[in-house]
Amino acid sequence: MKYFAVFLPMKDQEKSSTFRNDHLNFLSDLRNKGTVFMNGKFSDGAGGLVIYTGDSLEEVTKIVKTDPYIIHGARDYEIHEWEMVSNHNF
Template sequence: MKYFAVFLPMMDEQKSKDYREEHLNFLEDLRSNDTVIMNGRFTDGAGGLVIYKGNDQDEIKALVEQDPYIINGARYYEMHEWDMVSNYNI
């Protein structure tokens, strides 16, 4: 499995408010099958970040493009494959 960091920069604040519940429900459905690992908003209002887990970028892109935020023009997205380090010793 690979991990993907998907940035969701703000395009339309009102649409983001309007579609927030649908967006969060969408992510929760994906979280229930272990496709979304974590998500959250940026506290400065710039947008948010979702960490997805999947086989390849095409698979995750297809999912991201089903997000109500993307479909309704509330946000756009930027995706990067992420090499997650889960056990880091300092």
């Protein structure tokens, strides 16, 4: 299993507000399946970050493209494989 950091920069504030609940439900479903490790918004309103788990960049990209924010043009996305270093157990 690998981790992938997905940045979701703001494209359209109005669409982001409209599809927020759909986006959060999407992430909640994936969290329950073990596909989303953690997520949160940036406090300055610039967008958000989701840490996905998956076997490959291609797998995670397919999932990200089904996010309501991406489908409806509320956010853009940028994906990077992430090598987590932590002193804590999550």
